[in-house]
Amino acid sequence: MKNRVLTIFAVCLIFAGPSLSRAQSPSAGAASGKIGLLNIQAAILNTAEGKKSMADLDKKYQPKKAELQKMQQDIQGLEDQIQRQQTAASDTAQAQLTRQLDEKKKIFTRTQQDAQDDFTSDRSDVVSRISQKMGRVVQDFAEQNGYAAILDTVAPVFSNNGQIGDAQVPVYYAGKDVDITEEIVRRYDAANPVAGAASEPPAAAKPAATKPAAKTPEKPKP
Numbered sequence: 001m002k003n004r005v006l007t008i009f010a011v012c013l014i015f016a017g018p019s020l021s022r023a024q025s026p027s028a029g030a031a032s033g034k035i036g037l038l039n040i041q042a043a044i045l046n047t048a049e050g051k052k053s054m055a056d057l058d059k060k061y062q063p064k065k066a067e068l069q070k071m072q073q074d075i076q077g078l079e080d081q082i083q084r085q086q087t088a089a090s091d092t093a094q095a096q097l098t099r100q101l102d103e104k105k106k107i108f109t110r111t112q113q114d115a116q117d118d119f120t121s122d123r124s125d126v127v128s129r130i131s132q133k134m135g136r137v138v139q140d141f142a143e144q145n146g147y148a149a150i151l152d153t154v155a156p157v158f159s160n161n162g163q164i165g166d167a168q169v170p171v172y173y174a175g176k177d178v179d180i181t182e183e184i185v186r187r188y189d190a191a192n193p194v195a196g197a198a199s200e201p202p203a204a205a206k207p208a209a210t211k212p213a214a215k216t217p218e219k220p221k222p
Helices: 002-023 026-033 040-046 048-060 062-084 091-144 181-191
Strands: 035-038 149-152 154-159 162-168
Touching (some): 035 181
C-alpha cells in the first residue's frame, strides 16, 4: 500500500509542477489558479481495468476463502464439543481437546494472515500498475484544461505498522465542475480499453471485495 501512496503523491507532483510553472508565466492567464479534485483510489477501482483486475483477484482467492471458512467451521465444532463435554469428559480428555482447539486456532490465524498478505501484495500491484498509467492521463487532462493543480481528496492514514486505511480530506467548498474523478475514469478507459470487460457496479461501492475479513473471510475492500 505504501507503493500506492507514493505513486499518488508522485502523480500530484508530476502534473502540479509543470502547471504551476506555467502559472508563473504571463501566458497562463486567468486559468493559472484553476484547481481540480480527484479521488484517485475511486478512479482506479472504477476503471474497466480496475474492475476486471479486482474481479480476477476475487476469483483467485475464492479457494483460500473456502479453506478459511472450513477451518473456522472446524474450530466452532470443536468449541461446541468442548462445551457439551465440559462436565461429562475426563480432565485428560478435556485437556486434549483444548490443545487441539488451540492448535487449530493458531493454524487458522497463520493461514489467514498469509492470505491477507498475499492479497494485499496482489492488490498493490494492480493499483500501482493502473496508477502509473492514470498519472499520464491526469497530467494530459490538467495541461489541456489549464489546471494549476489536481488534489487527491483521500489521504492515507498510518499507524506504527503501516497504512491502516484512508481518510476523506475535508473540502469546505468546491464548484460543481471541480471534481474530475469521473472524467479521468472516462479518459482512462478510452485510452486503455479492456477486452471483454463486463459492466458492473463501481468497485468503490463494494467494500467487501478487497480482502478476507478478520474471522469469516469476505471479498476484498477498496
